[in-house]
Amino acid sequence: MNDRSFIDLVYHGVFVIPPEDYNVIFLRVVGTTRILPIWIGEDAAAAIAAREQGRAPVRPRAHDVLLQLADSHAGSAMEVRIDGYVRGRFTASLVCGDGTVLDMRPSDAILLAREEQLPISVAEDVLRRTGVFVSADDLSRGFGIDCEDVSDTADEFSSASGDAQADADFESLLRSMGVEESDLRGDSSEDDKTDL
Structure with a gap:
């Protein structure tokens, strides 16, 4: 330990x-x-x-x-x-x-x-x-928390898994399946919706 x-x-x-x-x-x-x-x-x-x-x-x-x-x-x-x-x-x-x-x-x-x-x-x-x-x-x-010490650049802990390369690989996998981040957030436009 x-x-x-x-x-x-x-x-x-x-x-x-x-x-x-x-x-x-x-x-x-x-x-x-x-x-x-x-x-x-x-x-x-x-x-x-x-x-x-x-x-x-x-x-x-x-x-x-x-x-x-x-x-x-x-x-x-x-x-x-x-x-x-x-x-x-x-x-x-x-x-x-x-x-x-x-x-x-x-x-x-x-x-x-x-x-x-x-x-x-x-x-x-x-x-x-x-x-x-x-x-x-x-x-x-x-x-009321001031974060003056925070830089504009991404820090080493900004990845979801803690491993930036693993996050990039996962993002690539999702894109290869046709899934974008906006799909997961529900940001798709009306034009993207299809009638079923």
Whole structure:
């Protein structure tokens, strides 16, 4: 597992997504509009909101104690990683200076990363399965997320399968069968329709 690739993320906040009003953390791949959405409970959302409003808890929270233990026994905390996705749930780890990896709930890990200004990353295989592409315009209008770091050129994760050559081969196969992208989107004109 040490040879896994991890990709840097930018935290954009907790959003309430209708119609069920679920709380979702939006993490975005640096330089892209690919979002890693992580659904969290109301308690975790409230804890993150309190931190972002500068309210400190009266007593230490579980992640505060974990950070103290990590600092005293495993070297300082270095990074938070979203490292798994099992049965619809993300897993996260706190990576310490001496190489110790501590398992955490993603919401606690992200809160810790926010408080300690730690980098957040995601395993490439997890991102491929769970990342969502959202246009920069939709991110801006719908969520107030500015994507200034996004280039106009396609990034390495813009392919549907994660393999640009496989996507090109699949597109070629569809075209050889007479299927165009506009057919799949339902963009065909009235002239293209035939009476059956």
